Amino acid sequence: FSHGVNPTDGRYAYVLLPGATVDETKAFAEGGAVSILSNTNSVQAAKDNRTNVTYYTFWEKGTFGDVTVDQPCMVITQPTDNGIRIAISDPTQKLTSLNVKIAGSYKLVVEPVNK
Numbered sequence: 001f002s003h004g005v006n007p008t009d010g011r012y013a014y015v016l017l018p019g020a021t022v023d024e025t026k027a028f029a030e031g032g033a034v035s036i037l038s039n040t041n042s043v044q045a046a047k048d049n050r051t052n053v054t055y056y057t058f059w060e061k062g063t064f065g066d067v068t069v070d071q072p073c074m075v076i077t078q079p080t081d082n083g084i085r086i087a088i089s090d091p092t093q094k095l096t097s098l099n100v101k102i103a104g105s106y107k108l109v110v111e112p113v114n115k
Helices: 022-030
Strands: 034-039 043-048 053-058 062-064 067-069 073-080 083-089 100-102
Touching (some): 053 062, 083 100
Antiparallel strands (some): 043 053, 053 073, 062 067, 073 083
16 A cells, blocks of 8 residues: 555554455455444444454454443354344453443343353
8 A cells, every 4th residue: 555655644444355366355344244433542343244243353442332441351242033143352451340331222142152
């Protein structure tokens, strides 16, 4: 990418498609598979329109859409037939606590993660 000389508040978004051919990449780009919901200094969010999965990167505490966090973190949500599936990550592996609120009323079911 050419960002020019000394850009100010420049923004861009991209998707990695490992192993995709030129034709597959073109079809993906034209198909509207991904919607960029936010691309700011505080939160980046994108939705995979094919799977209805939304990916959030919070660079600071805050709220975007139905998700509120009290620390920088990553959150993935996916509505299901009987609720919502949520994955939460602290990429720094330094947080001792993290509060995430999802708007709505849900029953919590914890699924173990295989390491």
